Every structure is written in C-alpha cells, then in structure tokens.
Amino acid sequence: MxxxxxxxxxxxxxxxxxxxxxxxxxxxxxxxxxxxxxxxxxxxxxxxxxxxxxxxxxxxxxxxxxxxxxxxxxxxxxxxxxxxxxxxxxxxxxxxxxxxxxxxxxxDGYGFVANLRAHGVNPAAGPALILGAGGAARAIAAALQAEGAAVTLCNRTQDRAEALAAALPSAKVLPWGRRAEALGDYALVVNTTSLGMMHNPPLEMSLERAASGLAVADIVYAPLETALLAEAAQRGLKPVEGLGMLLHQxxxxxxxxxxxxxxxxxxxxxxxxx
Structure with missing residues (x-):
C-alpha cells in the first residue's frame, strides 16, 4: 500500500x-x-x-x-x-x-487533438464542423485552427455560435437545421454538446449525407458509444469516442x-x- x-x-x-x-x-x-x-x-x-x-x-x-x-x-x-x-x-x-x-x-484542445491522432485521424485532413458553442467547442475549435483546419460552428442557438465565431479568426457559422445536409463538405464533425450524454436526449443528426472517410468525434464519454458514434461505425465512418480526450487532456x-x-x-x- x-x-x-x-x-x-x-x-x-x-x-x-x-x-x-x-x-x-x-x-x-x-x-x-x-x-x-x-x-x-x-x-x-x-x-x-x-x-x-x-x-x-x-x-x-x-x-x-x-x-x-x-x-x-x-x-x-x-x-x-x-x-x-x-x-x-x-x-x-x-x-x-x-x-x-x-x-x-x-x-481540452490538446486532449482532443491527441485523441484524434490516437484513432488515426489527421486533425488537419480537412474542414471541421463543430456542434455546440460552449467552452469545449471554443477550445477544440482553437486547437483545430492551430493545426491548420478550417472550422465551422453550428449551435442550437445561432447567436452563441456567431459570438464564438467572432472570437475565432476565419471561423464560419452554419444554421443548426442544416447540420445533416452539409456533412458532405467536412472531413470531421465534432459533437461538443451534452446531447447523447447519459440521461440526456440524443443528438438527432443522420449521417446519411456524410462523405466517405468522415471522422465523427463525440466528447461525451458516458456512454462510451453514443448513438452518433454507433451510426458512424455502422456506416463505415471513423468514430472517435470521448473518453480518450479526457485521458489525454x-x-x-x-x-x-x-x-x-x-x-x-x-x-x-x-x-x-x-
């Protein structure tokens, strides 16, 4: 002992x-x-x-x-x-x-990027769509921009996404209602919201229009496999769970x-x- x-x-x-x-x-x-x-x-x-x-x-x-x-x-x-x-x-x-x-x-941004790499995902492989506009979204967006990725923010309350985009050079904003139809334009999508967390409603977003090879990251780690990550795996995309980010950060x-x-x-x- x-x-x-x-x-x-x-x-x-x-x-x-x-x-x-x-x-x-x-x-x-x-x-x-x-x-x-x-x-x-x-x-x-x-x-x-x-x-x-x-x-x-x-x-x-x-x-x-x-x-x-x-x-x-x-x-x-x-x-x-x-x-x-x-x-x-x-x-x-x-x-x-x-x-x-x-x-x-x-x-947080360090942990997220390290977890991407641990899953074989290049953080600078292409544009990233970040769902949410809280502190985690800001840290992850800043880290991805530092890696050279273009970042688009998408939040249920668009005013918050626009306020965050104004604080991040060259970040764009996508209306929440277009999140699923726009997936073909991105190499990475990141859920930084609490949707999908245990005892919370799921994140409702079909991955049907995702580009092949899309990396789908969720910072939720309870449960370890959210509905979003389960669909990503079913469609042959690249799921990246949230527990690894917690460990690396x-x-x-x-x-x-x-x-x-x-x-x-x-x-x-x-x-x-x-």
Whole structure:
C-alpha cells in the first residue's frame, strides 16, 4: 500500500458537483503506477466560493488543480497569468500554483487533438464542423485552427455560435437545421454538446449525407458509444469516442504537478472505463 509522507504533492479536481468526475481515477492510476508520493482528490466547490477556495489551496501547498463544470471561466478570471491555449479558449481547466502566482492552462484542445491522432485521424485532413458553442467547442475549435483546419460552428442557438465565431479568426457559422445536409463538405464533425450524454436526449443528426472517410468525434464519454458514434461505425465512418480526450487532456497537468509525464494506454482506458 502506498503511504503519503509530509512531503506529498497534492492536486485535485474542482467542480460543482464533482462526484461524477473520473479524473481522480485517472490521476490515482498514474500515481500508483509511478510510485509517487502524492494524492489527487475531488473538491466540490460552490460557484460563490470558487475564487476563495482556489487561493486557499495555493496557500495550503497544493501543486494545482483541474477545473470542471461550471468553473472554467471563473478559473480564467482568478489566474495571475494564463498561457496561449487558455487565452484562445477563454477558459481554464488546469491550474498550476507557482511561487509567482496562479497559472492557468487549457488542455481540452490538446486532449482532443491527441485523441484524434490516437484513432488515426489527421486533425488537419480537412474542414471541421463543430456542434455546440460552449467552452469545449471554443477550445477544440482553437486547437483545430492551430493545426491548420478550417472550422465551422453550428449551435442550437445561432447567436452563441456567431459570438464564438467572432472570437475565432476565419471561423464560419452554419444554421443548426442544416447540420445533416452539409456533412458532405467536412472531413470531421465534432459533437461538443451534452446531447447523447447519459440521461440526456440524443443528438438527432443522420449521417446519411456524410462523405466517405468522415471522422465523427463525440466528447461525451458516458456512454462510451453514443448513438452518433454507433451510426458512424455502422456506416463505415471513423468514430472517435470521448473518453480518450479526457485521458489525454490530463497528461499536461499531471506532468506539471507531479514531475512525471504519464502514458495513456489500454490499461488506463480499461481502468477508467470500468
């Protein structure tokens, strides 16, 4: 059994609620695997307490924390400085506490692109259609643009898609009602909405007009195979599940907090999927 010492490195995940998070299992697996004197804990924090808790964690000696719903924009505001990825995304999901203050990063785009590559998908293979206009959509759109892909945004509330497109150079907007008929124009379609998530309505979008070779990515990971991904597989397209993005986005934070670059592999996937 791994025992902590007085020199243990501490990190965690801040959310409201946070009991659903699989991040403790990811980081706990890596801590065990590398025999690190450290711990990663869930931290349920109400929105009105977020800034005070983050500063207290830094003062208490934590190395940093992940940030999940609904705190990613509040995390951006509490940082003393943010890196380019967080600046492009307008949100922070990874906090690193340093002697110079609170540093904010956004690793969602990194995790998404790494997961595409793990599934044999080139992120710059062609234009991408992103469904949704929230923080995840912005991070993924910025990461795809950095790879050289043209990005089109499509959201149920078009005003939100247009506002996001205005913040992303050269991004286009497609009306929600045209999402299925326009699929032939894209090499990648990404669902960043909560549609298809367990206990939520499914994403209603036929892939009948998809171009052959279309990569279909869903950032939902509960269930592991959404209806969208099941249809993609049936049609011989390239489904890309969301759990891999969660695993890959965790790598930079673990490296910063615990000093080891961990590996995303089949064993980790099985442990977290279970």
């Amino acid at each position: 791994r025992l902590l010492t007085g020199s243990a490195r501490l990190a965690g995940v801040i959310g409201w609620p946070v009991s659903h998070s699989r991040s403790p299992r990811i980081h706990g697996t890596w801590l065990e695997r590398h025999g690190i004197d450290g711990a990663y804990v869930p931290l349920p924090v109400a929105p009105e307490n977020f800034a005070a808790v983050v500063r207290a964690l830094a003062q208490a000696g934590f190395a940093g924390a992940n940030v999940t719903i609904p705190h990613k924009e509040a995390a951006f505001a509490v940082c003393d400085r943010v890196d380019e990825t967080a600046h492009r995304a307008g949100a922070v999901n990874t906090l690193v506490f340093t002697p110079q203050g609170i540093e904010g990063r956004n690793t 965790a790598v930079p934070g673990f490296t910063a907090w615990f000093g080891v670059t961990p590996r995303v592999d089949e064993e980790l996937y099985r442990i977290v999927a279970a």
